[in-house]
Amino acid sequence: MFSRRQCLQLLSAALPAARAGAQTPLAFPGKRSLLVHNDYPEDLETPVEYFDTWLTPNDRFFVRQHLPRPRIDAAAWRLDVTGLASTPLKLSLDDLKKLPQYRVPATLECAGNGRSNFRPRMPGLQWSKGAIGNAEWRGPRLAGILKSAGVSNKAAYGNVDGADVGVGKTPDFIRSIPVRKLMHEATILALEMNGEPLPEIHGFPARLIVPGWDGASWVKWVTKLDLSEQPDSGFYFATAYRYPKHPVAPGVAPKPEEMDVIGGMAVKSIFAKPADQAKLKMVPHTLQGVAWGGENRVVRVEVSTDAGAKWQDARLSTQDFPFAWRLWSFNWTPAQPGYHLLMSRATDSAGRIQPIEALWNPSGYLWNSIDRIAVVVEA
């Protein structure tokens, strides 16, 4: 049986396809059912119920595309390392495979995850909680590639471009990563995701993995890394993905010079199960979810089952890495029937604690308010 909500979702999924004369339902390569924000280019959100495993399966992993997915000929593909380097490189996929390969478990989160919660609203994908996932990425270290290229001491940024190109006059998607972050031992060029070749929709053949940083830094389909004293001056680095240097009141737009690059992500936890608005019996339940802290480890998750009056420690999963989320769980037996507001808050190794309310900012980045769901316990 479908619920009314599911019926509406199915109808809304089917209608536009039917209107367009399409015979097949909306589906995306290599993906099981996801929430569709946009179909071209693809912007797909993972429903929170799939955050019950430490590694998010590739076929449930969220997708954020700024520009249409490029077609890549793996044999012809090359990575150009140019700029402030004594030995510019042109590397093939085979060249990259021959380098030492490193496994890095890391959580990838879109900077705008949770944007739909901000008021006043702002343009951008209206993500709920699911523009995030955790995967094991595998590939060569950027540090090794930069050393082979003979990176100059003057190089401050790697300006990274992918094979995707803008439609019309849409700017190219280029991101500037500080060389000190590129040289970090966990920064790799991923050729694999969760033990499989990197799926095309996630950046085949090579994707930059910038652990702890916003998803925009994790450039897909990487074709060029230009070492420079200056960051890129294009829209996607100089204007987009910027956050106020100092807090601003909701609705206030700071001047460009009052904005800064996002870089490391916030500390945050969310519920995976039970579902928001679930109906539960008066029996023991396991509340569960995930927690992460950008470049820091998660050291604590607390849960409140009484709307934030009292907090108790949740259990954390044994995986304890920087850059990768941890699963948390909490046993709860409702003491009484009725409506219950459940909350979770994380603390990371830098001492950052998930706030009651995330700071409003013009583009709606870094939503990390204490997570909350409501459940109704039936007698």
Next chain:
Amino acid sequence: MKRLACFLFLAAPMLAADAATIEKGRAQEKRQCIQCHGLRIIHVQRLPRGAWERELDKMVRWGAVITEREALLEYLAANYGDDKPLPVLPRSADAPSAGK
């Protein structure tokens, strides 16, 4: 009462664009916006009119050809204003190759 009726008569055009204008805006969206991206990314937004204006400015800078700007704006404000709740998102189907 008479004054109220008079006010409503005068205010009506300001409160809501006429259906023909909105339809003209819808046609413009279907013809122009879709050349670069799917329409869903528009339809999932809920924005005040000023924000829609800035979005149109950005799209024109990025190469969109908008010949019916006012109609498009009326259509967006009437259907996707910030006074409306967010839509329930559709779920995609499993791709044939996924999860196998």
